[in-house]
Amino acid sequence: MADKPIQGEKRMFMTGNEVCAYAALAANVDVMYGYPITPQNEIMHYWTRLAPKHNRTFLQTEDEISAGFTTCGGVMSGKRCFTATAGPGNTLMQEAMSMAEMMRIPAVFIIQQRGGPSTATVIYSQQEVTMTCFGANGEGLRVVYSTSSHQELFDYTIKSFNVAWKYRFPTFVLGDGYQAKMRESVTIYDPEARGIQMVDTYPLVGLPGMPGVDRDPAHLRNTYNTEEELYEVVKDLVDAYEKMAPEIVEHSTMECDDADVVILCHGIVSRAAIEAVRNLRAAGVKAGFFRPITLRPFAKDALRPIAEKAKKLLIVESSQGQFAKIVTDALYGLTTPMETIFKPGLGITSDEIVNKVKAMI
């Protein structure tokens, strides 16, 4: 057997894109398919440098539609495959993602959010939340991890492959341009050294034996003839998703127990929020913080009692309320007053949050 690409553990200082490439390697990914778009490019750049040394492959496709669909094809062949994209590329890839939802294709997508709408900026935003969680014609039957640090990019990229293959729903690592491009310290590791067993992959087509003789042929489809037939299919998909949800839903909290103001945010904005809570507590203000790690499924049951108990809520995000829509949907019926900081495509500092919370109390 070939040497493991990462032996044991290693402390590194690198960009988030590099982290993703290393994580895919550590997760034993076979193939990456991709199309260039900033700020995701370096995932491909590092992958194309690392992969051949470990007998892994890469295909640069003609566009993101093709990158999404080739990934689906590779996954249906029983290989651990992924792709990465951003912004307008995420838009084009929605079509393949919806096929993955319908056909339970365990493909992994890394999204490094950039500014929107349209071409916008290549830098940063949290404006791909709605699209990544609920894009295309479908019901949002996806698993979406919103990461906030390089360590999480590494951990959750590996986890994504396992969740995808265990539950067979398309799984997303939702990062952003800041996480993609900035350098920070991270511990990369061989999953096995941490007791993480990679979930086995298996082919959905190209099975052994003569179809029709030794076994039935795999006839995989996404099109149906009647409303009733489709309804049964989608109901089964939703049931499977809801059964999975409590097993994988994740969130983190800080100082929520006695908080007057609970700050709600996700992804890299959580770092500003944590800093803000520390500063506010030091100044005697009872602030707390709630962060969903999975945006889909959403930690509704964990959030509701916290939100009910808080005097006020503050939603902070680098988009015009895409995250707030998910939150308010989860909190329907509660009357806790809510304020917001919406900064589409702009980074948010802890000072802004501190000032806002102080103004709220």
Place this chain on the structure above:
Amino acid sequence: MTVATVLEPKMPKCWRQETKPHKFCPGCGHGDILKALGTAIDELGIQDRVVFGCDIGCSLLSWDLFNCDSIQTHHGRTTPVMTGVKRARPDRICIAYMGDGGGYAIGSQHLVNAASRNEKILVIVANNVQYGMTGGQMAPTTLPGMKTETSPYGRDPESTGNPTLGPEMVAAITPDSAYVARGTMANLRQLTQMFKKALQNQIDGNGFSFVEALSACPTNWRTNAAKTWEFVEKEMTKYFKVGELKAPAKKEGQ
């Protein structure tokens, strides 16, 4: 059901009996083309290695036609899905089957780029000169002057261009190791041979294989049997020349 094979209509061994009769309209070209393909698969003895992909369009009705592992994909996206399968499992024999709309309109960038990369897959386009499944709209292949739902006064090349010549285009952008041909449902013996050569080209690991098959859509053409045949044999071939455009030299022992 009795297993009286002698009494049953002759169908390729790799067709799945349980899903017959197939779902195409009477007189449709898809059934004939897929029969030729099935015969080619049988004669090469590759049924257990084939992964068959079909598009959206009437080709989707073949999703359970073969006793082969099959994937029905999205409109135009069968080429990349089969590319992905082949890249991940080079030991499989991958066939992407689609209509002229799927191949030359919505999926044209995939066809051009799969051909340019010399992907080791077989792409088959059933050319029935219009969009069959959606009710007979103009396709890139619609003949000049031909009436369709979206060219009710006849296709005007001045405003909508000339019919796409798929094999000619693919031949122009592929290396000599590619196999490129245009066959027709009117000559199934020849079409079967083309499919066999195209599949052999993939088996040999040479390069891209592409076969366009002239096909009939009597339902949307609103033609009877005689008119349908006349159109396929006389009208379509005026524009679309049947024959091989590229055939890599045979390997020894073949």
